[in-house]
Amino acid sequence: MSTLQPRKATTIMQDAEKALELAKLQIGSTLLAEKKQPGTIDVGNGQRIVTNVYLLEMSKTKDLFRYEVNVTGVRQREFDLTTRSSSDYRNALRRLQCYSVLRAFKIKHASVLSKERLYYDCGSFLISTFDLKVPVLGAVELFTLEQIKQHSPLFFNGFDSFKLKILPVHDTKKLLKLSDFSYVTNDAEKIDRTTQQFLDIATSQDVFEDPSLYTHFSASDFYLLNPSSFGFTEQDCPVFPSNSSFLGIGMHKGIRTVENASGKNQMSEAIVASVKKTPFHFVELVSEKLLKLLGPHFASRMKDTEWVKERVEGFLKGLFVVTNHTEKPRVFEIHGLSTTNLYTEFIQREGGPKVSLFEYYTQTYHIDFKYPNLPLIVNKYKTLQNTDGIRYFPMEVCVIQDNQRVTTHQQDPQATREMIRKTAIPPAELKKQNAFLKNSLQLDDSEYLNGLGIKCHNDPIEVVSRVLPPPELEFASKAKQVPKLPRCSWNDANKYFSTATCGKWVALALFGTQQDAINMEQWTEFVKRFRSVLSKNRMNFAEPQILVRQATGADLKLIIQGYYEQGFEYMLIAHPDNADQIHHAMKYIEQKTEVVTQGVKISTVKNVIFKDRFRH
CATH class of the missing domain: 2.170.260.10 (paz domain)
Structure with a gap:
């Protein structure tokens, strides 16, 4: 019997289910509505729209098997490299290290793999086109630094050796077949996205293979190291002298299920390609x-x-x-x-x-x-x-070091204005750049897609535009709730099953520069109004500890860990607008410590204080 304590979120869900059961209330499903007919507004109906969606044709029904991977670097002690870091530098480096170790594994076992393929997300997710017959306790392989560098010349000399461990996933080792769309359902709880996750990884394999052309932070996001190789010009990637950075151009990629693209009443998978532009720091003293x-x-x-x-x-x-x-x-x-x-x-x-x-x-x-x-x-x-x-x-x-994006607190107003001006492009130019990025995936001759019988269309899908009516909620009693137009705001019924309580929490305001700072008096006033809204919504929150300080995403781990050890249950964190690093750090550490965090932009705080704009 396991001695591990369940996660707090699991305990809360179990307690809620017991409370509903005692109250003889049945837990219902969240169902998505059937496809709606177009609305009655004439503007926009019937126009042909060129999308950024590229159809994937699948001609084979390969079996797919999923495994869990752990890669550790050894240097006096072991370091887990599959753990995602909140730092761009560490994250990009670890992904390169993990993929290089798996490449060495594939080369070592080339005769066994034969024409089969392994698809790896540079983290803990591995998919094979055949059963690897991994033992219950996992299979372990050791590689020296020399073995890794033999096949990965751009590899970083950070460790003496590496350990690769492959573990079976016992519950759903075998995935759905690629052409199986039985997972498509209007029951939100039963939607299975593993096939889409696999295709996201499969369409990124050629990106992972070449660290001289790409840097990446996930299977869905990558940036071009030499944009001119794919059609971009110097004007597309300008330099920002005010903070010594340049505009990196890349792609955010997603996999979506689309209807009627390959035939009437037929479903297909497709790639959604979106241009991603972010300033990066120069490599310099x-x-x-x-x-x-x-x-x-x-x-x-x-x-x-x-x-x-x-x-x-x-x-x-x-x-x-x-x-x-x-x-x-x-x-x-x-x-x-x-x-x-x-x-x-x-x-x-x-x-x-x-x-x-x-x-x-x-x-x-x-x-x-x-x-x-x-x-x-x-x-x-x-x-x-x-x-x-x-x-x-x-x-x-x-x-x-290379591969470090400029965070919000590292930008000055002048650089922000320059970036907005440079990234605002006409739709025709955006269409061209989407095509460049789709081609940069190099899917036409990809051995990873060819082995699966997958072909990606060269041209994006064109659709006929439709104006839809506003959304609505339908309850088990058949009662419906429709939002207020034109802003589609919902009326709150203000009825709750039980009161939420929080005995110990902290309100922390972070700022990156003096320009976006707020003082203690302003933050205290915001927290006071925030508590009044909590009270109106039957949330019983105690008096918080209120703090204002300068900090970055890199400091948050220590801050939240400290409050976790003191028994705090909730953190309200005000942060600069577009502070991606801080927001990602909040949610990453929340998973580790289970201290619930909620972010609010400093501009929102100022609107509440100075313009009395509070959303109840």
Whole structure:
């Protein structure tokens, strides 16, 4: 019998089911409505629309088998590489490492695999076209670094060896056949998306195979490292001098089931290709980036360490860098900037006196520093005794690593305006770029699709537009609820089965720069109004702990972990608009700690406080 405690979410669901059972209330299904007839509005009806959807024709009915994969890197101890990181650098690197290990596995067992194929998502999901006969406890393979690099020349030397473990998935090892659409149902609880998930992975295999052309953060999202190879121009990928970044162009890909595209009353799978544009950091010395961030007008203040730190720390925090002054480079995350510089920070030489970092670096590494007065980079780490330690590095020996997207707190208003202007393109240009990106998947000659008998159409699907009526909710009693037009807002019946309670929670406002900050008084006022809405909706929440602080997604793990250990159940987190890194970190850590988090944009907080715009 398992001794593991069930997850909190599982316990809550079980308690809710028991409460409904005691109240003799039957749990119903969520059913999607049947297809609606077009609405009565004439505008837009009947026009032909070119979509960004490309049909997948499937001529074979291959069996598919699913497995769980775990890849670990070994260097004194083992590191799990299949765990998704909130850091772009780590995430892209781990995906490259995992796929390289599986490539070595495929080459080692080429005679056994023969004409069969393995489809891997660069994480923990593996699908095979035949049964691998994996033992119940899993199969383990070991690979040396030399074995991996033999077939993956761009591989990063981070570990001495690697361990690949393949485990069977006992409940649904064998997947639905590709041409089987029995999973399509209007019962939301019974919808099975594993076939779509597999096709998403299968159509990304050629992307994963070539790290010289692509970088990727999931099976659905990738960016082109050389866009000109696929038809894009320099104008499509502009540079943003104000924060030393460039516009990366890539694709968000999804698999959807469509009707009537290949024949009347027939269903097919299709690729939805959407252009994805994101600013990326240049690979350059941190000192070079800092000079670009400050601009040419601040030369007289370059020796003011505290002023420089206050101005640029938010732009650099969270970036991964690599040192270039030793034979063995060190990769680490920037946790902040110091208020000291090379002259005012000292180090204890072994068996000798304290010396300044300037003396240490110039005497040991013979470095001729151009900007010795710049703040030092702060790196926090764990010592062998598991205590917190801090290292200081000069900016002139640290290079920003590749594949790091610019987060919201690292953008200034000027860069944001530039990006909006550069990414706003006419529909005809968007259509062309969608086609470029679909072609960049290289599906026409893909051995992974050919082996499955799958062919992707060259041209997107064209459809006739329809204007639909507003949505409606229908309950088991046949009562219907229709939203208010024209905004389609729903009326709240304000009837609940039981009162929700929360005895310990925190309201935390985060800001990346002073421009998007709110003060304690403003945040407290927002939380007060937020609690009044909770009370109206019969949610009994205690007085919260209220905090305002500057932080990034990289800090959230420690923050939320701390509240988890103190027994907090819920966190309301205000964050800068479009703060993807913070939002992703919130939800990632929520799964780990089970502290429920809810994000709210700082612009929303300001609208509530200054314009009294609160959605009840």
